[in-house]
Amino acid sequence: MTTIGILTSGGDCPGLNAVIRGAVLKGATVHGQEFVGFLDGWRGLVEGEAIPLDRPRVRGLSHEGGTILGTSRFGPFQGPDGGAENIARTLDRLGVDAVIAIGGEGTAAASQRLHEGGIRIVGVPKTIDNDLDQTDYTFGFDTAVEIATEAIDRLRTTGNSHKRCMVLEVMGRNAGWIALHSGTAGGAHAILIPEHPESIEQICEWVTSVRDRGRSPMVVVAEGFTLPGMAQAHSTKGLDGFDRPRLGGIAEVLAPMIQERTGIETRATVLGHIQRGGVPTAFDRVLATRLGMAVTDLVADGQWGHMVALHGTEIVRVGFDEALVDHKSVPEHRYQEMRIIFG
Amino acid sequence: MTTIGILTSGGDCPGLNAVIRGAVLKGATVHGQEFVGFLDGWRGLVEGEAIPLDRPRVRGLSHEGGTILGTSRFGPFQGPDGGAENIARTLDRLGVDAVIAIGGEGTAAASQRLHEGGIRIVGVPKTIDNDLDQTDYTFGFDTAVEIATEAIDRLRTTGNSHKRCMVLEVMGRNAGWIALHSGTAGGAHAILIPEHPESIEQICEWVTSVRDRGRSPMVVVAEGFTLPGMAQAHSTKGLDGFDRPRLGGIAEVLAPMIQERTGIETRATVLGHIQRGGVPTAFDRVLATRLGMAVTDLVADGQWGHMVALHGTEIVRVGFDEALVDHKSVPEHRYQEMRIIFG
Amino acid sequence: MTTIGILTSGGDCPGLNAVIRGAVLKGATVHGQEFVGFLDGWRGLVEGEAIPLDRPRVRGLSHEGGTILGTSRFGPFQGPDGGAENIARTLDRLGVDAVIAIGGEGTAAASQRLHEGGIRIVGVPKTIDNDLDQTDYTFGFDTAVEIATEAIDRLRTTGNSHKRCMVLEVMGRNAGWIALHSGTAGGAHAILIPEHPESIEQICEWVTSVRDRGRSPMVVVAEGFTLPGMAQAHSTKGLDGFDRPRLGGIAEVLAPMIQERTGIETRATVLGHIQRGGVPTAFDRVLATRLGMAVTDLVADGQWGHMVALHGTEIVRVGFDEALVDHKSVPEHRYQEMRIIFG
Amino acid sequence: MTTIGILTSGGDCPGLNAVIRGAVLKGATVHGQEFVGFLDGWRGLVEGEAIPLDRPRVRGLSHEGGTILGTSRFGPFQGPDGGAENIARTLDRLGVDAVIAIGGEGTAAASQRLHEGGIRIVGVPKTIDNDLDQTDYTFGFDTAVEIATEAIDRLRTTGNSHKRCMVLEVMGRNAGWIALHSGTAGGAHAILIPEHPESIEQICEWVTSVRDRGRSPMVVVAEGFTLPGMAQAHSTKGLDGFDRPRLGGIAEVLAPMIQERTGIETRATVLGHIQRGGVPTAFDRVLATRLGMAVTDLVADGQWGHMVALHGTEIVRVGFDEALVDHKSVPEHRYQEMRIIFG
Structure with a gap:
């Protein structure tokens, strides 16, 4: 039985709870995984503060804004208990085998470092600004x-x-x-x-x-x-x-x-x-649910250092390292497409 | 055949168009009234700028925010063409027999002055803040x-x-x-x-x-x-x-x-x-429509110097002078009712 | 310390949870009352099935549709444990001093009978159809x-x-x-x-x-x-x-x-x-919250056999017997007011 | 100066007006195109009933449901004036150089036949059911x-x-x-x-x-x-x-x-x-606007027999013939992805 710890980091956005729900429902049903939630992003992981996440706990979450796990600006290399080695010990002590980190660019970068430090970690991209490369859209946007x-x-x-x-x-x-x-x-x-x-x-x-x-x-x-x-x-x-x-x-x-x-x-x-804030659109709920479900496959497959992403209509897998190469700005042709009718 | 000029004055709020529509639909059907709309509040009246308002013109207006007539901060006693005497001449020239002024406290006060100056004028109360006395609610609120x-x-x-x-x-x-x-x-x-x-x-x-x-x-x-x-x-x-x-x-x-x-x-x-801004709630559309319909009765009855208002579930008539006595503040017991559970 | 049992009976409608929340918040804070909730309407009362209702339990309820207590078509005079005498014994056994029944015409009639049978009961009117007399509006409508x-x-x-x-x-x-x-x-x-x-x-x-x-x-x-x-x-x-x-x-x-x-x-x-179903409008949440808060005053004042109601902008008290005299149909003048512009 | 006739065919869906607006705004500004709208889908084309579509006419249309052009079940090969030859004569008589047909599978098939018959026609895919192949999503869905x-x-x-x-x-x-x-x-x-x-x-x-x-x-x-x-x-x-x-x-x-x-x-x-019916979501308005703008490029490029479509985040061009090969059903893996957590 694999036990997975989930955390949500950085600014909140609508859909976080749907990711958590999707992961717990599929992980439990298909892969026999168990889940805990680290509180307030990386802080909960570093300080070892976690709550159990079972099916009743994620009931009805797909339409709830925010994150039931809380979030913060805390980083995993911060404080005396931070860093890959300490975190490995904490996970061990809590009986947590793998980590799902839901967050933006900073979270992906930190996850990549932890991955390189030997932590079994996978990710779900999150930015309300939609500026993460390697995914067509991020939920919340x-x-x-x-x-x-x-x-x-x-x-x-x-x-x-x-x-x-x-x-x-x-x-x-x-x-x-x-x-x-x-x-x-x-x-x-x-x-x-x-x-x-x-x-x-x-x-x-x-x-x-x-x-x-x-x-x-x-x-x-x-x-x-x-x-x-x-x-x-x-x-x-x-x-x-x-x-x-x-x-x-x-x-x-x-x-x-x-x-x-x-x-x-x-x-x-x-x-x-x-x-x-508030109730996510149906689009974001579908995207978030699918990402949450798919990320449990990454864990089941042991594909550490990867995150899930949307390409067209399909959920795919992308290495943290690839995701970090570029920022997704509005391309010039997309801006010009609209600018031509301004005024 | 009575011709009525409608104007909307002061800050806009959702429901103004529904009032206009209600008045035109009922006035034309029941009282055989005709309508024009003065543009930009009192300015259109003072400067004699009006557009025809018939049934096709008010089609579909009940759910549209804002006011198709425009609004402004202009007052009816402003400028060389302002004042009751000038306005009487302008109305005469335009063939307008009566005025419906949709506005707040300032509009009611100005309407009362014009009424005292001999203008056949009636009103519909409007304040998004809901602070007009003599009516339970104002539309837009x-x-x-x-x-x-x-x-x-x-x-x-x-x-x-x-x-x-x-x-x-x-x-x-x-x-x-x-x-x-x-x-x-x-x-x-x-x-x-x-x-x-x-x-x-x-x-x-x-x-x-x-x-x-x-x-x-x-x-x-x-x-x-x-x-x-x-x-x-x-x-x-x-x-x-x-x-x-x-x-x-x-x-x-x-x-x-x-x-x-x-x-x-x-x-x-x-x-x-x-x-x-934007689409009014059903509550505001119903209230605004009923007020618009009822104000045409004031004109038909020649009850100048009065406005329509909501008491309980019924539309009633109130003199501008009564409406101007008091401001409708939140009464202390209504505030204390909630304050008791603050914190 | 008075302990009050709340129940919701008949068809659900948006605002029931806001009534429950309003009652618990005010009752606890102002009157020092304690609350339990009977499950599934009168069934919970008759069968003595209740859950504790404290402040954390009603947290965030004002915007939630439905009723956390459940509802049913069960009547208080139904079954071997029904009727005023049995109910009095059940309340006694549970340590419940008074009952707040939230329901429609049938609930008011049953409440009146129980009141006549000696049960300390007060009510909150509820009908999504808005057809209860003695109140301008009912929440949910x-x-x-x-x-x-x-x-x-x-x-x-x-x-x-x-x-x-x-x-x-x-x-x-x-x-x-x-x-x-x-x-x-x-x-x-x-x-x-x-x-x-x-x-x-x-x-x-x-x-x-x-x-x-x-x-x-x-x-x-x-x-x-x-x-x-x-x-x-x-x-x-x-x-x-x-x-x-x-x-x-x-x-x-x-x-x-x-x-x-x-x-x-x-x-x-x-x-x-x-x-x-679903999230109540702000209007319904305000009305429901005020009714819920006001009904605790009825209990504090021992004004059994009464319900709270909306007259204009104020919450008033009405005897169940008065409320049951008439049905609130759409009056002919309200229908004709609109019919005149049909077509 | 190219004059383009637009028509909307089949069941209506939110976003049709945004397509029309996007085409008229870009076509006029960038390509110097002029536009007319055929009424009630193919009927207007076959019977030569069209209205002028200029910038003021499409003002504010992006958030309006339905289609200002009307729609019907009429087909272009129907009646004595149907068929490519007759339509070519009608277009000639009206001074219309090219046709933009907004519709579903049936419209694409008819457009392809007209294209083979020599009509200068391009298309925008439309199906509220999202079951058209060759595009990730259709607006309205x-x-x-x-x-x-x-x-x-x-x-x-x-x-x-x-x-x-x-x-x-x-x-x-x-x-x-x-x-x-x-x-x-x-x-x-x-x-x-x-x-x-x-x-x-x-x-x-x-x-x-x-x-x-x-x-x-x-x-x-x-x-x-x-x-x-x-x-x-x-x-x-x-x-x-x-x-x-x-x-x-x-x-x-x-x-x-x-x-x-x-x-x-x-x-x-x-x-x-x-x-x-009703106001389209922002997603559909963006998609519809982009498709409407892009389809004017097809006309400018003379790429007849093609329609615009969404691949990932980009608008692409697809031949009617390619679009007609397959229906876009829910793939088995997408259904199983969800079915696993049913119950």
């Missing part, structure tokens, strides 16, 4: 896009009534996927992403052209977007970050600039944490 | 509460995952109705409203007590709430206001104070304009 | 209306695309409140309710007139509506009923009749059980 | 899955309260994609699809096993599922079909069988037409 799109739908009616320009700031520190998809879905007149600089003059040209057609301009901006020459002070840490006091986002920088230059009353909205 | 409640549901899962205190700022400059209802619906651990001062010590006591029970504290605060001794600088103008540059709301004041005093990581979210 | 309205919004786009007449059947065996409100909110072209007969000729006239204006007709019908002369065979038991095999509703009767007489392709949808 | 998943979430709470087995019938005549995805997302205990027979004994075994664990069984069944030995009478025409009077679906066949064999009270819900 679709939910965030849906929430942002609903916000655009709402802002549009009030913008039109008041003939205002509305600027919506969505998540995306390094990659503009949420802005690109929600802006496309919501019919935004300009989408601003970290990968592609746009000048304030260009932005105001789009805004003015929309107003001149008798409509109310809608601008969607990723939190990591910067104007040329602007220090990235506002985005040193985003919603995932834990240290940064909230000083106002890029939307609150852009709105007065647009208003001053175009003469159009402009209002900023920062969507913030509501993008990462 | 239920939608705002629903949106705020969904935000609380979302923030709760991410708050729990990270063991954070979440502070959500909702609308309500002078009255805390949205905070009270959404906080009640969302199971908030503290609800802060303009009508009732609470000290930062008391707030932190609630927050700490929640944490000590192993939960993540959820604080809902109305934008008009102030701490004792705090100048109300942050709320001189709220979402309804048009002049104020956005400088950060009360949530962004409270969050760091809570974090510092309790040691609990605390995050602020300002819900902002998304509370006033 | 707003959620059902919202769900039905969303269904109308969805059916409209597909109806328009195919130029079909869509017939939607909603709940309402004896009262047409859900049909009236959702039909109003959704802009239906005909609303058919049990309280008001309409001939198939009249219905087809409305449908044809809509088609002639180039639109796709939308008909909303309450399950209890019958055509003149039609036996009410299809509605002997509705969604609340437990015995009836599902034989097709009134929508499935009307659709082919409309299609045959008008030549317009017509499709029926029976919304069914999804109207009574 | 994600929305249908989301609606079905919400229904499961709602049914679950009422099922649990009453300890009932709930059977939900969703769309899917030949392919069980909607059942598979919504059942996975909603945590169903059994998913029944046309591709995979299951006996009533097996189904009841799952249902009983769920009940024995103290839970309420949830069964999701695609409309095209049949029990072994059962004639497929109930599904000769599904929701897409236009002739069939609605006689009760497979859910209404299964529910009484389950109830009789297991003794568990069982209720059927047929979701029906609400699955294909």
Whole structure:
């Protein structure tokens, strides 16, 4: 009987619980695996704090946001009990044979180091920003896009009534996927992403052209977007970050600039944490459930150092090392595909 | 044949279009009335800019947010063409016999003055904050509460995952109705409203007590709430206001104070304009439709200087002068009813 | 210390859990009451099967549909252990001092009998159909209306695309409140309710007139509506009923009749059980929470034989006997108010 | 200047309007194309009934369900004006240079024949059932899955309260994609699809096993599922079909069988037409917009006889002939992946 410890690390996102449920249901039924959950990400693993995870415990979890295991910014090489050797001893003491780490780029990097240090570890990729390479989509992203799109739908009616320009700031520190998809879905007149600089003059040209057609301009901006020459002070840490006091986002920088230059009353909205909470979309629940089920096969096959990923419609296996080579930015052709109809 | 001019004034809210539709459908069918719509609130009336409103024009409007007539901060006594006498001439020139003004307290006051000046005018009360006296509810409020409640549901899962205190700022400059209802619906651990001062010590006591029970504290605060001794600088103008540059709301004041005093990581979210846009709830559509239909009876009966209102489950008639006597604040017993279970 | 037993009886509806939570939170905090929950409605009371209800048990319940206590069609005078005397002994044995019964008309009638038999019992009115007299609204109704309205919004786009007449059947065996409100909110072209007969000729006239204006007709019908002369065979038991095999509703009767007489392709949808499940609206959560909190005051005051109810914006107290005098049907003026714009 | 005629054929689904909008916006801006819309699918093309489609006409369409062009079951080889030669003359007369046909398998087959007959035609794949080969997903499918998943979430709470087995019938005549995805997302205990027979004994075994664990069984069944030995009478025409009077679906066949064999009270819900209407999800809006934009490139490149499709995250081009080789059924490994945890 294999006992597996699961942990969720980094910023939470909708679908984490569905991964946990999928793993426990399939692992128990098909592979005869048993499960425990480490609390608060790597902290629970390092400090040996775990709770039993059986079928009744994961009941009904597929539609619950957040993570029942908690999460934190703690790293596995942190503190006196960190590091591969100590962790190996802790796992041994707890009777845990293998680890499933659900997390983002940092988690994959740490998992790879632990794998190299001899820990039997596999992974499930997680980033609400969708910026992990080697997987078509990460769970949580679709939910965030849906929430942002609903916000655009709402802002549009009030913008039109008041003939205002509305600027919506969505998540995306390094990659503009949420802005690109929600802006496309919501019919935004300009989408601003970290990968592609746009000048304030260009932005105001789009805004003015929309107003001149008798409509109310809608601008969607990723939190990591910067104007040329602007220090990235506002985005040193985003919603995932834990240290940064909230000083106002890029939307609150852009709105007065647009208003001053175009003469159009402009209002900023920062969507913030509501993008990462609540009931996941069906898309994210399906993806998360499938990833959770598939990762138990990695353990059964002893394919350590690998994570599961989505290619097209199929779940595949990818080495942590491959996943870490590149960041998944919005490719230029995807941005240009939409930019051509801005304004 | 009576021709009626409709206008929507002040901040928009979900249900305005349903009022317009209800009035046009019933007025045309039952009373043989015809309708035009003045553009951008009082401006359209003062400047004589109107569009025809017939049945095809209002088709499908019950579920559309905003107002197809536009709205503005313009007042009817403003400019060279303002005032009762000028407006009487303009109405005469346009062949408009009576006016339906949909708006808040300011609109009711202006309507009363115009009524005293001889204009045949009736009204429909509108305030998303629900702070108009003489009506149990105003349309738009239920939608705002629903949106705020969904935000609380979302923030709760991410708050729990990270063991954070979440502070959500909702609308309500002078009255805390949205905070009270959404906080009640969302199971908030503290609800802060303009009508009732609470000290930062008391707030932190609630927050700490929640944490000590192993939960993540959820604080809902109305934008008009102030701490004792705090100048109300942050709320001189709220979402309804048009002049104020956005400088950060009360949530962004409270969050760091809570974090510092309790040691609990605390995050602020300002819900902002998304509370006033988008598809109205069924409750608001029904209320708005009924008010729109009923206000055409006021015109048919020549009951000038009155507005329609909701008492229990029935639509009644109220004089503008009665409606203006008092503001509808959250009564102390309603606040205490909830406060007793805070923390 | 008073110990109170809570039970939920009859068909479930969104908000039951919020009542339970509100009662436990306030009762414990303010009145020092303790709570147990009887399982499966009156069955749990009669058979003495109860679970403890403390604060942690009701955590997070305000947004959960259904009832954690279960419900059934069992009556308190049923079986060898039923009746006031036996129940008094059972309560005594369990150490339960008073009973809160959450239920509809049948529950109120049974509660009144038990009250007359000496049981210390108070009540919370519950009917998703909103047909209980002495209260402006019952919780669950707003959620059902919202769900039905969303269904109308969805059916409209597909109806328009195919130029079909869509017939939607909603709940309402004896009262047409859900049909009236959702039909109003959704802009239906005909609303058919049990309280008001309409001939198939009249219905087809409305449908044809809509088609002639180039639109796709939308008909909303309450399950209890019958055509003149039609036996009410299809509605002997509705969604609340437990015995009836599902034989097709009134929508499935009307659709082919409309299609045959008008030549317009017509499709029926029976919304069914999804109207009574899932997350309650904010309106229902607030109402349910307030009722749950207020009913503990009835116990504290020893006001047996009474239930709490909504009058305007306030929670009031009503004797079971008063509540049982009348059914709350849709009044003729409310129906005519809408009927005037049908077609 | 190229003039393009767009048509939407077959059953409607959410996203059609977003395709139209995407094509018009990009075609006009990038390729200098002009657009007309044929009304009611192939009928408008055959009878030469078209409306102009310019930028203002497609404004705000990305979030509107249905199709502004209407749709019908008419085929292009039907009637005296049908067939490639007649259509070529009609296009010539209207000054239309190329056709974009948005439709399913039948539309692709007809388009291929017209292409072979010399018509300059390209396509966009559309099937709410997701059963078209050569594309990872079709738009409308994600929305249908989301609606079905919400229904499961709602049914679950009422099922649990009453300890009932709930059977939900969703769309899917030949392919069980909607059942598979919504059942996975909603945590169903059994998913029944046309591709995979299951006996009533097996189904009841799952249902009983769920009940024995103290839970309420949830069964999701695609409309095209049949029990072994059962004639497929109930599904000769599904929701897409236009002739069939609605006689009760497979859910209404299964529910009484389950109830009789297991003794568990069982209720059927047929979701029906609400699955294909209303606001599309953000996923579907993005996919539809991208397909609409990309199909204008096919015209610009003169790549007749091809349609656009989704492979992974990219839009690609596929010949109608390739698309017609196979149906996209749920592959056995995808079904087994979930079946393993049924019960």
